[in-house]
Amino acid sequence: MEVLEYDLVVLGSGLAGMRAALQAAKADDKLKIAIVSKLHAMRSHSVSAEGGISGVLYTGESDSAKLHAYDTIKGSDYLSDQDAVEILVGNAPGEIKLFDNLGVPWNKGEKGKIELRAFGGMSVPRTAFAADKTGFFMLSTLYDTLLGMPNVKFFHEYMATKLFVEDSKFKGLFTIDMATGDSVVFVSKACIIATGGFARIFDFTTTAHSSTGDGIALAYEAGMQLKDMEFVQFHPTALVPSGILITEASRGEGGYLVNSKGERFMERYAKSKMELAPRDIISRAIITEIEAGRGIKDKRFGNYEYVHLDLRHLGEAKIDERLPMIKEISMKMAGIDPSKEPIPVRPAAHFTMGGINTDIKGRISAGARHGTLGLWAAGECGCISVHGANRLGSNSLSQCVIWGRITGNEAARFASTSKKPSGNRIMADIEKEEGRINSLLERKEGENPYAIREELRRTMDASFGVYRNSAAMSRGRKKVIELRKRFKNIVVRDKSRVYNTNLRDALEIGNAVELALVVAECAINRKETRGAHSRKEYPKRDDRSWLKHTIAQKSGNRVKITYSKVEITKWQPEERKY
Numbered sequence: 001m002e003v004l005e006y007d008l009v010v011l012g013s014g015l016a017g018m019r020a021a022l023q024a025a026k027a028d029d030k031l032k033i034a035i036v037s038k039l040h041a042m043r044s045h046s047v048s049a050e051g052g053i054s055g056v057l058y059t060g061e062s063d064s065a066k067l068h069a070y071d072t073i074k075g076s077d078y079l080s081d082q083d084a085v086e087i088l089v090g091n092a093p094g095e096i097k098l099f100d101n102l103g104v105p106w107n108k109g110e111k112g113k114i115e116l117r118a119f120g121g122m123s124v125p126r127t128a129f130a131a132d133k134t135g136f137f138m139l140s141t142l143y144d145t146l147l148g149m150p151n152v153k154f155f156h157e158y159m160a161t162k163l164f165v166e167d168s169k170f171k172g173l174f175t176i177d178m179a180t181g182d183s184v185v186f187v188s189k190a191c192i193i194a195t196g197g198f199a200r201i202f203d204f205t206t207t208a209h210s211s212t213g214d215g216i217a218l219a220y221e222a223g224m225q226l227k228d229m230e231f232v233q234f235h236p237t238a239l240v241p242s243g244i245l246i247t248e249a250s251r252g253e254g255g256y257l258v259n260s261k262g263e264r265f266m267e268r269y270a271k272s273k274m275e276l277a278p279r280d281i282i283s284r285a286i287i288t289e290i291e292a293g294r295g296i297k298d299k300r301f302g303n304y305e306y307v308h309l310d311l312r313h314l315g316e317a318k319i320d321e322r323l324p325m326i327k328e329i330s331m332k333m334a335g336i337d338p339s340k341e342p343i344p345v346r347p348a349a350h351f352t353m354g355g356i357n358t359d360i361k362g363r364i365s366a367g368a369r370h371g372t373l374g375l376w377a378a379g380e381c382g383c384i385s386v387h388g389a390n391r392l393g394s395n396s397l398s399q400c401v402i403w404g405r406i407t408g409n410e411a412a413r414f415a416s417t418s419k420k421p422s423g424n425r426i427m428a429d430i431e432k433e434e435g436r437i438n439s440l441l442e443r444k445e446g447e448n449p450y451a452i453r454e455e456l457r458r459t460m461d462a463s464f465g466v467y468r469n470s471a472a473m474s475r476g477r478k479k480v481i482e483l484r485k486r487f488k489n490i491v492v493r494d495k496s497r498v499y500n501t502n503l504r505d506a507l508e509i510g511n512a513v514e515l516a517l518v519v520a521e522c523a524i525n526r527k528e529t530r531g532a533h534s535r536k537e538y539p540k541r542d543d544r545s546w547l548k549h550t551i552a553q554k555s556g557n558r559v560k561i562t563y564s565k566v567e568i569t570k571w572q573p574e575e576r577k578y
């Protein structure tokens with residue numbers, strides 16, 4: 001076992017983590033910063049972001065920060081904290097320009113003006129993009145920049161399994177170096193958790209296999225609060241049968257959604273916005289069409305029913321210029337050339353609005369009056385809350401980089417003025433965690449964790465999908481509780497130490513089971529329909545009883561639920577029509 005001392009540890013190397021590290025390294029070049037990631041940094045899920053990043057680059061034409069804020073708040077079904085949204089919209093343009101300076105090849109028009117495309121729920125086009133590979137270009141630009149900074153060190157393929165927190169203070173992080181299997185403990189003054197979302201607890205999902213919510217589960221286990229975990233976004237257009245995302249930019253560029261009768265059915269659900277309504281509304285529309293018998297089925301695409309995303313009228317040249325990856329994905333994964341045939345799509349779990357409860361600066365609160373000293377969360381794992389009950393497309397990348405910058409600054413300031421930590425104080429905790437991992441490897445008989453994973457994902461799809469109802473959710477919760485019990489007796493068959501992906505998977509499955517129970521409890525508890533949480537028995541939003549955030553905290557074996565206030569600054573809740 002090795003103990004490494006740093007001033008700041010950034011857990012996660014997606015857009016939020018790398019942006020945070022860049023900011024902290026710039027804020028104080030004497031700080032020793034570690035970026036710890038269970039994947040190679042460039043394999044972080046952010047690399048797959050496709051359509052773009054939101055931000056009002058050109059005010060005075062038809063757009064303004066105020067309009068961006070209004071769209072975001074309305075899109076969130078009025079659950080977002082409006083002070084946080086104002087920070088988002090105020091800072092997004094600066095971040096897009098920063099990435100321009102760092103070298104992201106934004107699509108540009110004449111005179112080098114960054115082009116903007118339309119996205120769902122946005123009143124005007126305000127999404128900057130680099131073809132349909134925006135995440136790849138933003139992440140690689142950050143990675144290249146960080147490689148040149150002597151005070152930043154990457155720890156690729158180190159799996160974090162435990163946060164050490166004592167008296168509401170961050171003490172350290174337990175990791176396994178995947179290449180050797182050795183335990184490595186990071187002791188530092190400050191830590192930013194940037195471990196991404198948890199949509200992989202579902203079966204049909206657009207997200208990376210690594211999006212298992214580890215950082216959220218670690219924080220929950222360490223006593224931190226989680227917020228709004230019932231709100232899981234289903235993206236309307238995932239390719240059937242693989243679930244790979246067909247970006248909303250396809251509709252932003254003019255694509256149509258069509259049912260088996262050849263109707264552009266969005267006319268029935270969002271007459272003014274049509275295919276550019278927010279995702280919760282389009283996902284419900286697709287499932288409603290399928291349930292009404294207007295879905296499409298074709299053996300070529302497995303057993304799923306779906307609808308068509310038709311891009312043919314855009315023409316080959318536009319598809320090649322603006323949506324080259326969508327063309328490649330459709331051809332390779334479904335044998336479809338989108339300039340000649342419509343693409344089979346249906347909703348898939350895509351993004352998790354809920355996460356670790358933070359204040360407006362990304363600081364984590366364990367419920368203590370002054371929060372947990374030395375811990376922040378940025379990116380999809382944190383709930384500030386900007387997205388409320390439903391995120392608008394392209395607002396996540398802005399959220400990741402803005403709160404990457406904010407938490408990077410805050411953590412750097414904290415680390416610059418704090419005392420050096422000591423590894424000795426947490427020796428007992430370290431030994432306990434090593435013991436837990438060793439006992440998993442030593443157990444000879446038990447249940448196959450992959451069976452638990454499969455049952456868990458199917459349960460989440462069946463019980464906590466686009467439409468939810470009490471009976472199905474209760475069945476789902478019962479099943480998750482059973483899986484949680486069975487998980488205690490799993491066996492890790494691979495006993496080796498070097499690249500033991502069987503062990504890593506088992507640890508991820510344990511995290512996923514815990515988070516699934518939190519989602520289940522929070523979803524059952526919220527008796528209304530708001531944004532992505534759509535309940536058949538309670539089909540309306542109920543501001544009188546439910547205009548509040550759900551806060552979940554571990555209490556023994558149970559999930560304790562309390563509430564917190566939604567911050568309303570300028571925009572009073574109103575009926576959400578598109």
Ligand SMILES: Cc1cc2nc3c(=O)[nH]c(=O)nc-3n(C[C@H](O)[C@H](O)[C@H](O)COP(=O)(O)OP(=O)(O)OC[C@H]3O[C@@H](n4cnc5c(N)ncnc54)[C@H](O)[C@@H]3O)c2cc1C
Pocket residue numbers: 011012013014015016017036037038039041044045046047048049050051052053054134135158159160161194195196197206207208210211213214215245350351378379380381393394395396397398400
């Ligand atoms: C296919 C797809 C396309 C998208 N396109 C867009 C888009 O165009 N615009 C937009 O705004 N949003 C988009 N989104 C959403 C957006 O991409 C994500 O919300 C965002 O990239 C999340 O970034 P992050 O930095 O929070 O986390 P991630 O990029 O998910 O990174 C998480 C990091 O944490 C590390 N990690 C996790 N667990 C551990 C552990 N136990 N130990 C060590 N390290 C760990 C991982 O290795 C990784 O480095 C898209 C989402 C999907 C699924």
